[in-house]
Amino acid sequence: MNLKKLIVRIVVAATLGLCAGLIMECLASWRAFPEFLIWGFLGGIFAGIVIEVLSCDYSITRDDLRRAEKPVIRILVVMAIGLLVGAVFEYVAVGALYPVCLILGGLIGLFIGTTIELIRYRHVIGRILREGEGLDLEGLPVNTAEFIRRVIRKMRYLKKIRSEVAAELAAHFEDELKDFATDEEKEQKAQQLIAEFGDVKLLAVLMRRAKKRCRPLWRTVVARTFQAVGVLILCFIVYVVWFLTGKPVITTDYVAELNSMVRPVADESLNAAPLYLKAVDLYKELSDDFLLFFAKNCLVISDNHSYRSTTNRITSSI
């Protein structure tokens, strides 16, 4: 069972679940709600773990499992705690139990439990598997074998590459020590050689970097793609947390903006009121001669009632 492969498969399943949740929600309502995305994400993780459990190579013996302190039981316990916490939380919040919340609690518990278990896996089961890593370090002094193990462990790279590096280092040490007859001499010379190799961590880092440069382009592309997906998932989780915990704050008064858009805009140069006021100020009483002249020459007698009434009023005023 390879931890890196396991994580990659779970991440892939979680991403697929996320995409499935998003697509389903978009098809259903043409909108994406974070709740459904979370459901899709959790469902994907769950599916990934189930697939992983079903497909992994259980070459670990019963004794190994006993040494690993029963991880399945621990996962179940954490899952049950999650279920219980979900139930209590829901009961306190709304006074009732809904299956959805119980399932969600259980899933979160399962997720946490599996994560804890994977962390433990590195230390417990990982060590068990490392013992049978297929490293051929026989015939080498103890300190040399331990040095090579430490180097390849700190390399943190593909198992195949690490095995190759270990084989190369083992061959190097064997050649260096072949002229020494006794184990004691070999140990002393090996110690000297280990000192010549320098810091284990630095050596491992240099080797990992150099080996990474050796990988083909497609492997680099795949690795970067998975890293990008991981970063996107992380960003999405942060976004969802921000979205769910945030409160709406009104920063723009859209009603006022709309009102201002529909309100008529008057050009002040077209405003006639000042002219009317000016005309009122300039008004002077007309003389009787003018009014008489106006009545005689400018007003035409017509059938229109308004004209006639106007003429009557002028003449009567005169």
Add this chain to the structure above:
Amino acid sequence: MKFESQLLKGIAPVVVLEILSRGPMYGYELSQAIEQRSGDILTLGKGTLYPLLYNLEAKKLVKGKWESNKSSRKRRYYSITSKGKGELAKQKAQLEKLTTGLNLVFGGALAPA
């Protein structure tokens, strides 16, 4: 006199390519060859040798090949590629120019006796 410094790190790839141009070798053999052919003046640190070989391999200047031996462990033999030969020629030309320049600066004091 052991000659281990930043200067050696700079010319180490050229030295390794030069040694490998004479035939394929594995790591230990290569480190021994460098010491022998330089009269124990040049010593490539063990912690430098393998990362250097992997870097040269990544640049496709050398290529590694596992070969099994019945009497001992399998070994990874490194051989120079055609690209490596071209790079070696280029680096050697640069080194010759550098040596000429240094000789002129030191008034021929650097020239072998």
